[in-house]
Amino acid sequence: MGRRARSAAPHVAGLDTGTRNGILDAMATALIGSRDAIQAANKLDCKSAKAAGLSAALIDRLLLDTSRIEAMAEGLRQVAALPDSLGVDLAVIQRPNGLVIRKVRVPLGVVAVIYESRPNVTADAAAICFKAGNAVILRGGSEAVASNRAIHEAITAVAGLPANAIQMVPTTDRAAVRALLGLDTMIDLVIPRGGESLIRAVAEHSRIPVLKHYKGVCHVYVDRAADLDMALAIAVDAKCRRPGVCNAMETLLVHEAVAEAFLPRLAEIMDAEGVELRGDERTRALVPIALPASESDWSEEYLDLILAVRVVGDVEAAMSHIEHYGTRHSDVIVTTDKETARRFTTEVDSAAVYVNASSRFTDGAEFGLGAEIGISTDKLHARGPCGVEALTTYKYVIEGDGQVRG
Structure with missing residues (x-):
């Protein structure tokens, strides 16, 4: 899965703005078109959650009614409508020797998102990672397994999406998470979304940089x-x-x-x-x-x-x-x-x-970022609600006409 994501990343990064935005709009339409299937899956998850004795507040996080599915779709449209920051010059330096050095915003590459309960994260995370030119690996929690799969099936069926650009870990086995966290040569960033115990476990075991907040007091x-x-x-x-x-x-x-x-x-x-x-x-x-x-x-x-x-x-x-x-x-x-x-x-x-x-x-949509990937209480490399720009980095592009340092 990691190798497939790494292979997909250049293809995602190579899509032009219009193509990426068109795919995101198609994903939004697919969510609405798959509403019945998504809600049927969600009913199974909510029934299991009640049987397991989850609190009313946690079941509320799990629920996908019509308005929340429409909000998910609208979140994807909002992400599509955001300005494309890829390829933007963050700085241009002209050196005395004639070199022109450009600091250019580029995708991170491959992002893994590990999350609990809230199935809307499946669509949110996929959209933001894709908008930022990244491939993504999603791993949802066992509480929302049916909902997550239904959402993933809907958004990955759209035309034009590069193969393996948006993958979902097919098991809720915790051993799969440990294996994922060891793929430091294939994954560039891990984002855990959920309770404090999940986030601490990911931070403790990951060989990959982690964007996190432990809890919100x-x-x-x-x-x-x-x-x-x-x-x-x-x-x-x-x-x-x-x-x-x-x-x-x-x-x-x-x-x-x-x-x-x-x-x-x-x-x-x-x-x-x-x-x-x-x-x-x-x-x-x-x-x-x-x-x-x-x-x-x-x-x-x-x-x-x-x-x-x-x-x-x-x-x-x-x-x-x-x-x-x-x-x-x-x-x-x-x-x-x-x-x-x-x-x-x-x-x-x-x-x-x-x-x-x-x-x-404190929410990506409310801050005008579109759907968010998470809220970071770290200071590096991103803080607060993390939208598209939090999933990018930069490279230096240097243009010359034969200069050598000697």
Whole structure:
């Protein structure tokens, strides 16, 4: 499989922009045309997930209803519509000896994507890797095996796609992952998407560079100068709308000056939404229904309707908490104070830092990148939502007229 991908990579890279975009549009059409087959496969996966006792939030990640299939197709169209960065000169250097040195954006080559639960990743990953001129090897999780295969069959049946440009590992056996991670002469980058245990296992065993984030412990800090109605709306969106995704809020920090006015209102709404609150002593004094938070709660990625809440003395305490317990994913401040907002965005070292907006916008499509390949909390070689450009590199092309160094 690795050899086939390596052989396919030059053919993918050699396709012109119009051909690649046409194939992506055809993939989008194929997804809609295969909707019945995809949903039938997805029903099997959801049934197995319920039988296995997966949480409602995890089953939600697995579900492919009509709107989500249409969103997948639209994501492919958005990727097709993105500007093509391949072949672009990032820099041009003219040397005194007449050499012209061009720094040119090129594909990475072969990318492997290892992922869990969310079957839409099959289409997203294939599209972004292909748009960037790469061959890709996909390995989905056992929870979505039928859905992943149905999606893969749909998108690889389109005319013009080079053979072996988009491959899927045919087994969910973990030994296959170990073998894949050893193909450092054939694969240029591995991207794990899933829970912390998967990502750590890939990073530990891979001989190939890994683009990763371990987990998303995202914070919302409600400042003393916050618009409390706005803060309530942001908190509810960040926690309740899709709690099983990595950009959902896991910890709420509230300035002590507004805690008495804010927390009882928040608790009433969260209780109605089915959210379990776990708070420090100051929170529990204002919210009797909150359970006591343990030390481990502050670093927990629940991916569920559970929220840790802490009252803090000031923005410095909030930032200190985020630095100690956060995962450098997405963190939010709600405030009308521009100086406080400036300090927060400057000093909080996360991939995405928000002022007066929900953390749920940390997403490739929402950032205008089209479908994303993942969200990186690393700093090299890409950070935050990773779209097409994160799957490219560069080479130097040097043009001369007979120069020798001597």
